[in-house]
Amino acid sequence: MERQDYMMPTLLQYENVAWYENGKVRILDRRIYPRETQFVDCYTYQEVAQAITDMVTQSAGPYTAAGMGMALASYQSADLSVEDQLAYLKEASETIATARPTTANRMRLITEKCLDIAKEALAAGTSPTEAIRQNTIDSLNRRYFTMNKVAKFLIEKIPNNGTVLTQCYGETIIGMLLREAIEQKKDLQFFCAETRPYLQGARLTASCCAEMGFKTTVISDNMIAYLMSSRKIDLFTSAADSISQDGYIANKVGTYQIAILAKYFGIPYFVTGIPDSDKKDKSSIKIEMRDPEQVMELNGIKHTLNGVQAIYPSFDITPPEFIGAVVTDRGFYSPYDLKSYFKENPENNFY
Template sequence: MSDIAVTMPTLMRESVLLEPDRVRILDRRVFPFETRFVDCATVEAVARAIEEMVTQSGGPFYAASAGLVLAAREAASLATAEARLDHLRAAGRRLVATRATNDHIAGVVKSLIGEAEALAGTDVDFAAAFEAATRAAWEARRERGRSLGRHGASVIADGDTVMTHCWAEATIVETMAAAIRAGKTVKVICTETRPYLQGARLTAHSLAEMGLHVTVITDNMGAHAMDRGLVQRLMTAADRVTMSGHVVNKVGTLQLAIAAQRYRIPYFAMVQAPDPRAAGPADVPMEERDPQESLTCMGQRTATPLAQGWYPAFDVTPPDLVSGIVTSKGVFPAAALPVHFQSAGDHGP
């Protein structure tokens, strides 16, 4: 590993800010054209921000846990330990309900409620101790992300062009950072990722901030780029990976994985750990968003008013299309996950 310095992108440094009286969430719906924050003084405001796609991918992990800190501050004045816990549990239920498929929120809420149960009946400053536990969870997640990145970089060869889809948050950033530190020259092709254009805006901007050569393509160019020999690796995040090795990710991942197999291009899905509570895809609730979102882009109507829309937010890629699952513990065959992961833990990009 070399001493090459890597500039970490804005979205990794300023995504969610926890302040004494509010949570500030960077509005990814308008970034990078505007750097605008949505201020949330209540758990309900945080929940609405997550539902309205102010933050996506790994962002809800930080936003939801920061929202729980707001709830802990409110609960600190309640008379009994059980009242404080009831208040936090209600807040947790509201936050978990915001996004069903991506389980980052459920995982961190469960973990932090456990911390609260240990704190509620003690003499410590409840709100301060809960915030400290939350910030510790953030740092632990960042460290797992750095570990995943090192493993991710190991499957990239010097000179590769990597295609990615949607905004893969720390998984793609830490992977590319590790590749740069290893002295590898890497180019990236980003699909635009309708209807929010996360790939064109968030991924492309973040990787370009790191000094990488980045090309944006429309969502219907992936197979053609592979056919032209422009791609050596397909690498995406995963909103969830089941123990059967199925990859649940932003809709459009499946068609890229099918094309990658046709052109003998390895596909690696990146997730901190698979979800041991999901044996297979039937155990994962698949979110469908407002069909109107497919009829617009960046607030502009793009479809005829005579048409209806459909917006399944995620699709499922079967394990036979996946060359490996990159995790914070290493890279494993999709079909072999149960051998390496047996217990519940933090997972997601």
């Protein structure tokens, strides 16, 4: 399969997501992009795991970083016995997979697959490092190809000259939706909620939309009701970090309140992604609590007095009654009928 990142903006080109080469994983630092274009170089798998924890990369970026981190772990352990190499990679798998708790189930699918690839390579007397690296590139291609199918379904629901509201940074689906609009010659404009406190919507989603030539407007997170009451919004869409089979989705904190407003104003909310086979219901979703200091500052400048407190839940959970549909590679599913996705497609090879 040819590389699926053709026409993609800077953030979605493979080498800029996460890339292993010659004993180093290189990750574009999304915490400061586009203000600065800098890379974080990781020389150990532990540094890759820390980069994921520190949100050097977010959205689907950690899935690629996880695979490349496992290639680096293989490189680190190359001089050990086969038994010790596998033990080392098993430890690396768990460390990387649990770098962020809400998506640990998805990350574990990736790192354990890398461990299996390493076992096969070692048994065959070939390089596990190169095998893991190639598997990660194959996974990238597969994910981009799959999300392009999702984009083809989603764009059917957006009229020409339509207006789309986004939340946070939907990574692959954003790129694929933009590329599909260009290929279908469909003119769209985007409103991007800025997504405090990390500003992924303002810095990442808006950057992709603008770089690919679409009219792009950033709004602060507390302008949603004004926007919906004063402008025509055809669709609200987001990706999801978890989609449980009872129709609850976890996405960047703030998604829930936008979904409530969208329902009030009669705007459809379509979630993009693949349901999680191992998350049966809402109770299986774990919300990551991050350092509250990040709420009390912006770009390193503190804007509260000493003694003021904050909370920082990374995600919130939107109930199914606020979701119009979950858009998958197989089409639209009611959030109340996600189990049928697995009846038709029991093997989830998305990652």
